[in-house]
């Protein structure tokens with residue numbers, strides 16, 4: 001009986017591996033099998049060489065020497081699989097699953113675990129005793145079996161904050177090229193929002209323009225197999241768009257009142273009365289090669305400029321003001337008209353839909369979503385038709401002279417300048433390194449570390 005069992009285990013060890021579909025799974029399985037296999041061989045050897053009595057004695061001796069088999073598995077949750085399914089082969093019952101669900105309920109629910117989630121299971125004699133998984137960046141939930149119960153805890157892992165600089169030149173679009181060099185989406189979006197005040201992302205961004213990002217990132221001090229996210233971007237510190245003669249260098253600064261905004265190097269607020277790109281411009285593609293035609297899109301006949309973007313792209317109020325019209329406007333389709341005071345009005349046409357609850361008479365703030373891009377009215381393709389009116393006459397939004405913004409006070413400007421100097425030092429040292437590296441001084445390359 002014992003001999004048969006030993007052989008069965010040894011065979012499992014030989015064939016077990018190829019049956020495992022998961023690669024991570026297989027590696028761990030192989031480790032365990034080696035262990036079992038060694039024990040199996042030992043007991044087989046005893047059975048072959050000795051008498052029946054010896055073999056019984058040997059078995060007792062082996063049993064005494066057997067310590068609990070401890071094993072740690074790294075498992076990956078498959079699509080549609082629950083934690084209970086995943087752990088079912090390790091004596092993890094439905095009751096265990098229910099108790100674990102209760103234990104983690106302070107932070108999450110097991111139903112929120114998605115395909116691809118890595119689970120570390122600690123086994124003792126084949127039974128799960130401890131489960132660990134990544135809950136959020138640098139946070140791990142650990143659930144331990146204690147007698148008949150499960151106890152959960154959340155541990156915060158050690159991180160360091162690092163300043164990161166990435167730069168490149170635009171080849172296809174601001175978003176795509178920034179993404180290509182590893183600028184996190186959140187940082188790209190912060191950059192686009194900051195620059196949308198000053199730049200028309202469809203007409204004023206050109207192939208060959210230089211873009212530069214400085215941002216802070218939290219990084220894990222020690223990596224672990226179950227951790228998928230090793231860093232997390234926080235605030236954008238600096239963004240530059242160097243486009244022909246127009247050079248935008250914006251710096252984040254928090255003033256005495258605790259308000260955070262982007263400023264030009266001279267300390268003026270980098271916000272415009274009316275934003276130049278009144279929609280989420282993250283995926284706008286530019287009309288390249290039209291640098292000498294800055295009025296492209298605006299004509300006396302057309303009276304506005306068009307932004308081509310996917311249906312449903314959020315449209316923002318270009319400036320703060322009052323809603324004059326929000327409804328059907330004939331050839332304009334669904335349209336919104338805002339009044340910004342000082343004789344300025346803006347119009348947004350061909351919308352797919354309006355923002356929930358938007359009505360004439362309401363006040364909106366700059367950047368508030370007022371509707372979604374569509375193809376309604378006399379429109380041949382999905383796009384936003386945007387007009388700016390001054391004293392009842394349509395004007396070109398691209399050449400609109402914006403009122404001057406307030407500047408930082410002298411004492412605040414000193415503090416701001418010190419921050420700007422720090423970033424400049426960082427950029428200069430990186431550029432020098434790069435120049436030495438590829439022998440092309442003045443060229444700003446990718447500074448990915």
Ligand SMILES: [Zn+2]
Nearest residue numbers: 304305306385
């Ligand atoms: Zn139009």
